[in-house]
Amino acid sequence: MSTPHGDRPRRSRRVMSVLRVSLLTLAAVVLVVWTVFPFFWILLTSLKQPLDVIAAPPKLVFEPTLDNYAGIFIGRQRGSYASARPDFPLFFLNSIIISGGAVLLSFLAGIPASFALARYRFRFKEQLAFLFMSFRFAPFIAFLIPLYILFQRTGLYNTYHGLIFAYQIIALPFTIWMLRSFFMEIPTEVEEAAKIDGCSWWGVMTRVILPLSLPGIAVTVILGFMFCWNAFNYPLMLAGRQTFPVTVGAIQFISYEQVLWGQMAAASLVAVLPQLILSLFVQKYIVRGLTMGAIR
Amino acid sequence: MLPYLLMLPALLLLVGMIYPFCLGVYYSLTSYFLQYPHLFRFIGLGNYLKMPGDPLFVYSVQFTLAYTAVAVLVQVSLGIGVALLLHGRIIGRGVLRAMMLMPLMMPPVITALMWKVMMASTKAGILNHLLGWVGLGPVNWLGSVNAAMVSVLIIDTWGNLPFVSLILLGGLQSLPYEPYEAAVVDGASGWDVLRYITLPLLKPFIILATTFRIMDSLRIFDVIYATTVGGPADATMNLHMRAFWHAFQWYSMGMGMAYAMVLLVLVFIASYVLMRYWRRAAAQAEL
Numbered sequence: 076m077s078t079p080h081g082d083r084p085r086r087s088r089r090v091m092s093v094l095r096v097s098l099l100t101l102a103a104v105v106l107v108v109w110t111v112f113p114f115f116w117i118l119l120t121s122l123k124q125p126l127d128v129i130a131a132p133p134k135l136v137f138e139p140t141l142d143n144y145a146g147i148f149i150g151r152q153r154g155s156y157a158s159a160r161p162d163f164p165l166f167f168l169n170s171i172i173i174s175g176g177a178v179l180l181s182f183l184a185g186i187p188a189s190f191a192l193a194r195y196r197f198r199f200k201e202q203l204a205f206l207f208m209s210f211r212f213a214p215f216i217a218f219l220i221p222l223y224i225l226f227q228r229t230g231l232y233n234t235y236h237g238l239i240f241a242y243q244i245i246a247l248p249f250t251i252w253m254l255r256s257f258f259m260e261i262p263t264e265v266e267e268a269a270k271i272d273g274c275s276w277w278g279v280m281t282r283v284i285l286p287l288s289l290p291g292i293a294v295t296v297i298l299g300f301m302f303c304w305n306a307f308n309y310p311l312m313l314a315g316r317q318t319f320p321v322t323v324g325a326i327q328f329i330s331y332e333q334v335l336w337g338q339m340a341a342a343s344l345v346a347v348l349p350q351l352i353l354s355l356f357v358q359k360y361i362v363r364g365l366t367m368g369a370i371r
Numbered sequence: 372m373l374p375y376l377l378m379l380p381a382l383l384l385l386v387g388m389i390y391p392f393c394l395g396v397y398y399s400l401t402s403y404f405l406q407y408p409h410l411f412r413f414i415g416l417g418n419y420l421k422m423p424g425d426p427l428f429v430y431s432v433q434f435t436l437a438y439t440a441v442a443v444l445v446q447v448s449l450g451i452g453v454a455l456l457l458h459g460r461i462i463g464r465g466v467l468r469a470m471m472l473m474p475l476m477m478p479p480v481i482t483a484l485m486w487k488v489m490m491a492s493t494k495a496g497i498l499n500h501l502l503g504w505v506g507l508g509p510v511n512w513l514g515s516v517n518a519a520m521v522s523v524l525i526i527d528t529w530g531n532l533p534f535v536s537l538i539l540l541g542g543l544q545s546l547p548y549e550p551y552e553a554a555v556v557d558g559a560s561g562w563d564v565l566r567y568i569t570l571p572l573l574k575p576f577i578i579l580a581t582t583f584r585i586m587d588s589l590r591i592f593d594v595i596y597a598t599t600v601g602g603p604a605d606a607t608m609n610l611h612m613r614a615f616w617h618a619f620q621w622y623s624m625g626m627g628m629a630y631a632m633v634l635l636v637l638v639f640i641a642s643y644v645l646m647r648y649w650r651r652a653a654a655q656a657e658l
Contacts, residue, residue: 102456103467110470113485113529116497120488131494132503180384188381195374203378210388212642214590216614217631218388220624221395224405244388251381276373305478307593312619322478326597336488343481350476361475362537366583370538370576 121340128336143341163342165317166324170346172235173310173320174303177242178250178296185250186292190284192251193258204255210248211367215308218244223312233315241309246299249367253298256368257291258284297357298364301350321346399629405622418629428630430605431613435637438520438609439588446528447581450535451573455565457536458543468540471533479530483597486526487513490598516606519599523607526594531587535580542576543569575652582645589638610634 120128122139130137147163191197192204222241223232231237261284269283285292307322314323325346328339354361363370399419402412422428457468474482489497490512499509512522550568559567570577592611595601601608601616608616610630618627 099456099459099461102452103461103463106453106456106467107470109529110473110533113482113489114473116489117485129491129493129495131500133495133497133500184380184384187377187379191374191377195377197374200374203382206385207381209639209642212586212638214611214614214631214634214638215592216611216618216627217395217635218391220614220618220628220631221391221398223618224398224624225391225394240387243384247381247384247388301476305476307478307480307596311596322480325481325484339484340488343484347477347481350478351473354472354476358469358472361472362534362541365475365534366538366579369579370541 117340117343120336121344123337125335125337143337144345146335146338147342147345162316163321163324163345166319166321167345169235169314169318170304170320170322173238173242173318174300174306176235176239177246177303178299180239181243181246181250181299182292182296185247185254189251189254190258190280193255194263204252207248207251208367210244211252215244219308219312222309226313232313233318235318238310238314238318238320241313242303242306244309245302245306249302249364250295250299252367253295253364254288254291256363256371257288257295260291261287294357294360294364297353298360301353301357302364304349395628396632398625399632401625403623403625403628405624414625418626419633421626422629422633427605427608427613431608431610431630432633434520434607435589435609435611435634438524438591439585442524442527442588442591443581443584445524446532446535446584447577449528449532450539450580451570451577453532453536454539454543455569457540468537471536473533474530475533475537477530479593480597482530483526483594486522486529487598490522513598514603516604519603519606523591523595523598526598527588527591530594531584535584538580538583539573539576542573546572575649575655578645578649578652582642582649585641585645586638589641590634610637 119135121143122141123134123137124140124142127134127137192200218241226232226237231240265283265287266279269279274282304320305322306320310318310320310323314320319327321342325339325342328335328342357364400413400415400417402410402414402417404410453471457464457471461467491497491499492509492511492514494500494503494509496509496512498512502508502510510518513519546569550572551564554564554568590611591609592615595607595609595612596615599607601612611634614627614630614634616627617623617630
């Protein structure tokens with residue numbers, strides 16, 4: 076471009092770059108506010124008295140209270156706020172039991188299966204892999220309706236093992252695809268070298284493959300647990316009051332008579348706390364997990 | 372033999388998952404009402420034949436498709452913008468990226484509840500208060516037909532924009548340098564670089580993000596359930612929600628399952644088309 080380098084273009088270029096930087100900064104600020112504000116607001120709401128929650132205009136300055144947390148954890152309520160209290164500690168424990176059980180089960184079945192899908196050639200291999208993948212995309216209602224009917228008939232309704240089985244539909248396909256992508260990263264030469272050194276098949280698996288893929292397995296365990304923790308649809312219809320996980324527990328604060336905003340806010344924060352903490356450990360792998368290993 | 376043996380436990384679980392599904396397909400061909408077992412009859416395609424004449428069905432299909440189109444368009448185009456922003460030279464880039472992870476692993480129900488608090492329809496709602504600052508009247512976020520659809524879209528976007536952004540950011544970081552060097556030599560403008568280099572190179576990533584978003588938007592449920600339960604006046608009643616409604620509000624299990632099958636077919640058509648498209652784009656980009 077043969078523009079003469081006079082004063083005018085240089086000044087306009089400087090104006091342009093100032094404009095550019097301020098626009099970018101503005102966009103970044105908007106992005107931060109957009110992402111963080113809901114967390115900030117739910118935290119404030121969880122520290123408010125009932126009257127402060129519904130105050131108009133909304134209060135930024137108020138006398139904070141831990142009543143809502145006391146309410147959801149030990150059931151201590153104050154005055155007119157008392158109502159049917161959800162058993163939140165139980166819900167939290169339920170989430171851990173069901174998600175943990177589902178992850179454990181899907182690992183026992185998923186480790187050998189994902190290894191086979193990563194390493195061996197056999198008939199229907201790709202078809203099987205895609206059958207598992209299709210569970211990631213299938214609408215849950217297609218499983219929920221028949222499972223509901225079956226569970227009602229067989230007495231699995233409102234039981235831990237029933238729910239753990241339902242959570243498999245989330246955990247197992249994820250485990251298989253994620254682990255497969257990790258196993259595929261281990262070079263086959265490692266295995267062959269171990270075999271030449273006289274390792275049996277079992278020895279290769281336990282002494283070479285598993286230790287090498289331990290980080291991948293840890294990531295898959297954590298992410299699988301988190302996906303199960305997020306599940307809402309299956310427990311909504313398949314669990315009862317004794318087996319509700321936190322996701323279903325949190326909406327129990329909304330009833331026909333009233334909405335316990337403060338307690339709901341406290342419960343929501345407690346429900347996502349494990350997610351926020353666990354995310355820190357698997358930061359780099361979250362997108363990989365969400366795409367079932369499609370993106371490294 | 373060995374691979375089949377290794378697959379065995381997973382295959383057993385797979386059978387356990389496919390069996391209820393097949394049972395459900397069978398139910399979709401029956402008139403199964405939970406409270407009236409004596410009405411149970413095999414009626415062939417009866418449930419499916421009733422659908423086209425049912426305005427509720429027609430609306431739920433329209434809403435499902437329209438919502439998916441709008442949501443994916445909004446989220447992917449905003450996602451491209453956010454990815455470019457995070458890829459550019461900007462202060463606190465690391466913090467911004469880490470921050471984007473926060474909504475990513477939230478349970479969608481909890482996301483919806485968080486926004487529900489902010490979307491209170493009275494002047495006590497913080498969003499209405501903020502709108503008041505710029506002179507806009509209180510919006511009945513989840514209580515009026517048009518606003519409710521937008522509200523669901525906002526909540527869904529908050530939860531899933533980071534997913535799109537981070538996939539595309541990963542894509543941007545993997546792009547080769549050479550085309551950009553050539554563009555600088557040729558004196559291309561920033562817009563030209565974006566239009567003729569970045570976006571074409573990013574195509575496989577855009578398609579992948581779009582695929583995941585289309586699939587998840589077609590069957591969005593948690594957010595709608597926690598905010599509007601399909602209302603007001605059935606405005607946000609998509610196929611998934613309507614299937615749930617048939618089964619667990621009207622206990623019409625047969626019809627609910629038939630709706631589920633329609634949604635399933637829709638999802639599979641979409642996945643088939645998109646997967647082919649993605650493979651072609653990925654092959655072209657030698658991914």
